[in-house]
Amino acid sequence: MKIPLSRDFYNRDTTQVAQDLLGKLLVHHIDGAERVGKIVEVEAYLGPHDLAAHTSKGITPRTQVMYGPPGFAYVYLIYGMHHCMNVVTEPDGTGAAVLLRALEPIANLSDNTKGPGRLCKAMGIDRSHYGHDLISENFYITDAPEAETIEIVQRPRIGVDYAGEWAGKLLRFYIEGNPYISRK
DNA sequence: AGGATGATATCC
DNA sequence: GATATCATCCTC
Numbered sequence: 001m002k003i004p005l006s007r008d009f010y011n012r013d014t015t016q017v018a019q020d021l022l023g024k025l026l027v028h029h030i031d032g033a034e035r036v037g038k039i040v041e042v043e044a045y046l047g048p049h050d051l052a053a054h055t056s057k058g059i060t061p062r063t064q065v066m067y068g069p070p071g072f073a074y075v076y077l078i079y080g081m082h083h084c085m086n087v088v089t090e091p092d093g094t095g096a097a098v099l100l101r102a103l104e105p106i107a108n109l110s111d112n113t114k115g116p117g118r119l120c121k122a123m124g125i126d127r128s129h130y131g132h133d134l135i136s137e138n139f140y141i142t143d144a145p146e147a148e149t150i151e152i153v154q155r156p157r158i159g160v161d162y163a164g165e166w167a168g169k170l171l172r173f174y175i176e177g178n179p180y181i182s183r184k
Numbered sequence: 185a186g187g188a189t190g191a192t193a194t195c196c
Numbered sequence: 197g198a199t200a201t202c203a204t205c206c207t208c
Contacts, residue, residue, distance in 0.1 A: 043203070045203075052203070053203085054203080061192085062193090076192090076203090077190070077191060078191090078203065079188080079190085079202060079204050080188070080189030080190035080191070081189055081204075081205080082204045082205065084203060099203060101203090115204070115205075116203070116204075117204050118204090118205080127191095157203070158203070158204090159202085159203050159204075160203060
């Protein structure tokens with residue numbers, strides 16, 4: 001198996017981690033198969049001061065893991081039917097995370113990986129993965145075997161119009177030209 | 185453009 | 197206990 005990204009990778013500035021996650025591989029061992037997708041689109045949620053972040057409501061049972069140490073999965077159900085996956089960033093207590101929005105299928109994945117809900121469906125991720133440590137053997141993020149040069153595009157985040165001035169901030173990042181972006 | 189569908193936060 | 201609100205997706 002490959003080597004998961006270290007705790008220190010996640011224990012950094014969230015916008016930096018978000019951009020560094022582009023091109024990395026998300027790996028999940030499930031039902032005897034290794035599902036692998038390349039991360040091509042993400043969004044950064046900076047902490048309680050970020051009005052678009054779930055942690056802006058304070059520590060609750062749902063946001064607890066997002067306030068915890070970095071490198072853990074924050075998975076939640078949205079609109080009653082779709083799961084979304086984040087990776088927690090920055091030191092314990094910060095309340096920041098990066099939402100994974102789209103993958104490029106690499107192995108044992110359907111072609112339907114554009115968008116956070118579809119991403120989780122294709123990877124077999126649900127609320128049972130809430131709080132899962134990504135420094136693990138069966139569910140983790142790792143470097144791509146071959147480093148490639150990518151151009152990163154910055155856009156406002158999707159679906160956060162309620163967040164006032166935070167709605168317009170350029171905290172959505174994706175790989176320029178990649179065909180698996182959820183929206184232009 | 186509108187509906188599905190249930191957890192969650194926030195109010196009584 | 198009731199209700200409004202969702203970091204979405206599918207169908208029309």
